[in-house]
Amino acid sequence: MHTMFKELHPNNKISYESYRQVFCRDFNISFGYPRTDPCSACDEFIVKIKNLESGKLENTENLQISMEIKRLTTENTLHKKKAEMFYSRKKMAKKNSRKNSNTEAICMDFAKNLQVPNISTNYIYYKRQLSVYAFNVHVLSTSGSNFYVYSESKGKKGPDNVCSLLHNFIYSHLDPEVKHLKIFCDSCSGQQKNFAFFRFLHNLVNNEKRLESVVVTFPIRGHSYMECDKNFGLVNKKSRAEVPEDWLQILEDARHSLTPFNVINVNHTLFRSWTKFLDNSYPKKSSFPSRPIREINIQRGALLQYRTTYNGAWESASLQVKRRKSSRLPVCHLKDNEFRLPEYSYEGQLPISAEKFRDIQHLKKFCSRAAQEFFANLPHQ
Ligand SMILES: [Zn+2]
Structure with missing residues (x-):
């Protein structure tokens, strides 16, 4: 984020430490765990929605597409809720x-x-x-x-x-x-x-x-x-x-x-x-x-x-x-x-x-x- 900030504001010379200080002090943002293996179900959902959204622009039958988007979104929300559980x-x-x-x-x-x-x-x-x-x-x-x-x-x-x-x-x-x-x-x-x-x-x-x-x-x-x-x-x-x-x-x-x-x-x-x-x-x-x-x-x-x-x-x-019924070895009883x-x-x-x-x-x-x-x-x- 600091690198991106410097690229965007080349005249603003702020050190990493100061940037970090402001970020921690003035913003209520925290970081989640990095995901080591991305979820295939979620990835699939993102791709499907993207394709449907782009189809929406070209197609006149928008209602059907909108319904499909809604259905997929509900399905994915449910999937994520389960994951959170x-x-x-x-x-x-x-x-x-x-x-x-x-x-x-x-x-x-x-x-x-x-x-x-x-x-x-x-x-x-x-x-x-x-x-x-x-x-x-x-x-x-x-x-x-x-x-x-x-x-x-x-x-x-x-x-x-x-x-x-x-x-x-x-x-x-x-x-x-x-x-x-x-x-x-x-x-x-x-x-x-x-x-x-x-x-x-x-x-x-x-x-x-x-x-x-x-x-x-x-x-x-x-x-x-x-x-x-x-x-x-x-x-x-x-x-x-x-x-x-x-x-x-x-x-x-x-x-x-x-x-x-x-x-x-x-x-x-x-x-x-x-x-x-x-x-x-x-x-x-x-x-x-x-x-x-x-x-x-x-x-x-x-x-x-x-x-x-x-x-x-x-x-x-x-x-x-x-x-x-018939065990070849005699059973030794345990306490x-x-x-x-x-x-x-x-x-x-x-x-x-x-x-x-x-x-x-x-x-x-x-x-x-x-x-x-x-x-x-x-x-x-
Ligand atoms: Zn997922």
Whole structure:
């Protein structure tokens, strides 16, 4: 804005600082969050309206066009209202969790994949690198933020990984006093908007009995800007990182305004086969489609409830725990405060493809000796 002002008024020599001072003091204007992924529904609406408006000038049958414009405008207003609902829910949950010590709200998401070696050489564009994943669990009441970091040789980014990471967060980082958890997360079906995740939460409340209730709220597509995105924005993606540990350090140093990020170096032993484990005691297939769901509500001892709008009626689904008639293994009975965990997902580190391994061997020559050794020993096919 300052640059534009100078262009428009070349004779008015005002410094950036003075301009900023006047702007903050004399105007009641604030800035919204930058949208990282623009909403396709809203973009489509803007284009349609533009086309109709230009058609209005050439065409004499204006009434029909005006009606269509009105219909589209109502539709888009409704869409935006729904999007706002997600944000106001999140705001309310944050406020509540600050007031009540037994209530917490979190948002969680994977950052865009990081790479190693992340170095400045033109070769980078032609060679495959090792991906590094960063999963962020952000606590809304305190703004405390946890980053789980691991390379693709330690684990994947599927439903079992999300369940395992969240399980670790709940038992190792969430205040033990918290009994009611609200989760805000992206509608990604390959990660958390799926039946495996819903059963995992039901198990957490009803069998592990760690929590008394969990509510998950999913955003409208395109309007999913969350605290996690703000956190990812603090990370300089151009930082030099030779090995995955370098990204851990960069994340640890990324936040200055609040307490630094709590960065967790994840090993493959953190991941467990939740889907397979839950298949033993829950139905394998969901009786309801998960794609249109906006909210999931799980209360101890009650049926799982879900709804496809933010304010509409709840529907119930029974997750009747199956009793196996003949189990080959004798069942060892558990006490009230005990529970079982699934098996480990991976026996060891995951091998990367031979092609990727070959590419990385080319890139490693621009790295330190320690990094070269790391890359030479990467498990691969
Ligand atoms: Zn939109």
